[in-house]
Amino acid sequence: MVGVVSCYAFPADQQERPDRLQSRYIAYMPQERATTFKQQFEREIIATEATALQDVTKIFLCDGHRAIWSYADNNPLYDDYEKLLDFYHTAEHLSQASEALFGKSSATAKAWYHKYRKKLLEEQNGPDSVLRSLDYYSKRFRLSKSHREDLEKEKTFFRRNKHLMKYADFLMRGLPIGSGPVEAACKSIVKARLCRSGMRWTRQGGQHILYLRCFVKSNRWDDFWKQYLQLKKVS
DSSP: OEEEEEEEEOOSSTTSOOEEEEEEEEEOOOOGGGHHHHHHHHHHHHHHHHHSOTTOOOEEEEOSOHHHHHHHHTOGGGTTSEEEEOHHHHHHHHHHHHHHHHOTTOHHHHHHHHHHHHHHHHOTTHHHHHHHHHHHHHHHSOOOHHHHHHHHHHHHHHHHHGGGOOHHHHHHTTOOOOOHHHHHHIIIIIIHHHSSTTOOOOHHHHHHHHHHHHHHHTTOHHHHHHHHHHHHHHO
């Protein structure tokens, strides 16, 4: 599990992306229900909130994994957070829906995808527009069984998550809509170090490396090293 707590500055111009000021990274080796990871992640959030401005905008942003959203929806820590589904995860499902309707790599599929991707980014009712179009074409076309099944999966995805697709509103307010920092952390903290050719790790050994990687990526190495030297003096 990998999580990131990031702080952003509102852009001076609404056409610009928000500037990421700092990020704190948490990573933990595989564990059932990710109990320890969640505890560490929540401590990081609480510590960050303690130093934040009172009127700060708080966002919980991740991909579509149901276990993560169940955790967020049932944890009072996130009650005052605005919740958003990662846009690029949604775009993947939009692409899969276009292929189910019009065939893979067809010109019509590409045109439909780009049209509704734009609607998701620019229109407040973009998710509803997607669903209306999916319903319309699913009734109009005689699809194969496999394509009907694929399309139903995508319709379910958009129906279930449309309340988490407020991309036009977030962009208008200069807020982030993608979980890029988390995706990058998965690669730079975990994959680049623990998944090299021939490597094998125990949970304890791998976790030691992850802690060190997180200290470096979070710009906490100097503080960590000072504490380490102090502990050595005491011992």
